[in-house]
Amino acid sequence: MAELFDVHPAPEGAPLDREALIAALQEADILVPTITDVIDAPLLGAAGDRLRLIANYGAGVDHIDVATARQRGILVSNTPGVLTEDTADMGMALMLAVLRRMTEGMAKMQEGVWEGWAPEALLGTRLGGKTLGILGMGRIGQALARRARVFGMDIHYHNRRRLHEGLEGPLEATFHERLDSMVTTADVISVNCPHTPSTFHLLNARRLKLMKPTAVIVNTSRGEVIDENALTRMLRAGELAGAGLDVYERGRGVNPRLRELPNVVLLPHMGSATREARLEMGEKVLINMQTFADGHRPPDLVVPSML
Numbered sequence: 693m694a695e696l697f698d699v700h701p702a703p704e705g706a707p708l709d710r711e712a713l714i715a716a717l718q719e720a721d722i723l724v725p726t727i728t729d730v731i732d733a734p735l736l737g738a739a740g741d742r743l744r745l746i747a748n749y750g751a752g753v754d755h756i757d758v759a760t761a762r763q764r765g766i767l768v769s770n771t772p773g774v775l776t777e778d779t780a781d782m783g784m785a786l787m788l789a790v791l792r793r794m795t796e797g798m799a800k801m802q803e804g805v806w807e808g809w810a811p812e813a814l815l816g817t818r819l820g821g822k823t824l825g826i827l828g829m830g831r832i833g834q835a836l837a838r839r840a841r842v843f844g845m846d847i848h849y850h851n852r853r854r855l856h857e858g859l860e861g862p863l864e865a866t867f868h869e870r871l872d873s874m875v876t877t878a879d880v881i882s883v884n885c886p887h888t889p890s891t892f893h894l895l896n897a898r899r900l901k902l903m904k905p906t907a908v909i910v911n912t913s914r915g916e917v918i919d920e921n922a923l924t925r926m927l928r929a930g931e932l933a934g935a936g937l938d939v940y941e942r943g944r945g946v947n948p949r950l951r952e953l954p955n956v957v958l959l960p961h962m963g964s965a966t967r968e969a970r971l972e973m974g975e976k977v978l979i980n981m982q983t984f985a986d987g988h989r990p991p992d993l994v995v996p997s998m999l
């Protein structure tokens with residue numbers, strides 16, 4: 693980036709605080725934030741006239757007020773696609789970890805309390821033959837579906853739009869026009885839609901109660917799509933069989949009552965955390981910046997109607 697642009701980097705390892713972000717927004721033509729930098733309407737209101745592009749280092753843009761940016765003539769781009777396969781891998785890993793009770797097994801080994809193989813020890817649930825319900829059948833949702841098919845799972849999905857036959861056919865996926873219907877059917881639900889005003893608490897207490905008590909939920913998207921308090925209550929009451937979470941409603945804050953549950957696997961937002969993805973995300977940011985600087989539309993432009 694420094695070879696192509698006059699770069700003013702944030703201090704190594706530390707995100708910009710709000711004051712420093714405002715200063716950056718006033719000085720820069722292009723801002724490169726990451727998903728933990730909240731770029732809301734008041735902050736955009738403080739931006740200078742120079743700012744023309746926010747080239748986000750990340751796929752999710754729920755931390756950026758894209759509509760306000762647009763109104764102010766500021767474009768927003770992101771880095772989709774290059775982290776799809778890694779995030780889908782992590783969705784699969786969470787599913788396996790919860791259904792096959794991997795962290796419970798590991799705890800026994802670490803605590804030195806394993807007493808040897810026994811026919812009824814740590815019995816989990818087989819993935820094959822179970823129904824996976826995918827909420828948000830975009831890039832990551834489809835990548836997860838491809839993997840889950842290989843594990844013998846039956847794919848169901850709810851999405852804003854039904855996939856065209858060329859995509860739906862090979863997955864033998866069943867589309868549910870109504871989310872309620874998919875939630876009722878699934879043995880595993882995976883959240884793969886973005887966090888937007890229309891997806892906030894899409895899985896609320898009422899919908900969570902529609903799930904089978906034997907069902908588990910996996911979230912590698914954004915915590916806000918699930919009512920985390922309702923989920924926690926139901927997991928504690930045994931009204932749901934388990935959860936595998938990479939993301940949380942309060943960003944970095946994990947509900948401490950979730951930590952106590954053996955049937956819940958918690959990861960620190962690491963779905964896309966591979967060296968390969970991070971490098972390719974950086975390349976995408978550069979391509980978006982340079983294309984814009986050359987006077988063209990950045991290839992990964994985010995427009996409010998996409999959200």
Ligand SMILES: NC(=O)C1=CN([C@@H]2O[C@H](COP(=O)(O)OP(=O)(O)OC[C@H]3O[C@@H](n4cnc5c(N)ncnc54)[C@H](O)[C@@H]3O)[C@@H](O)[C@H]2O)C=CC1
Pocket residue numbers: 751752753772773775776779827828829830831832833850851852853884885886887888890891912913914938939961962963964965999
């Ligand atoms: N855990 C992690 O490290 C990562 C998390 N993510 C999260 O995953 C999200 C999804 O990423 P992609 O699959 O690349 O996005 P995408 O845009 O390809 O797919 C999202 C899908 O959700 C659907 N959708 C949107 N609103 C909906 C609604 N109200 N009801 C039903 N479906 C709806 C869209 O139609 C689309 O098919 C990102 O927005 C980001 O928040 C992305 C990368 C890594």
Ligand SMILES: O=C(O)C(=O)CO
Pocket residue numbers: 727749750751752753775964
């Ligand atoms: O890119 C995103 O949206 C993430 O959540 C982390 O890569």
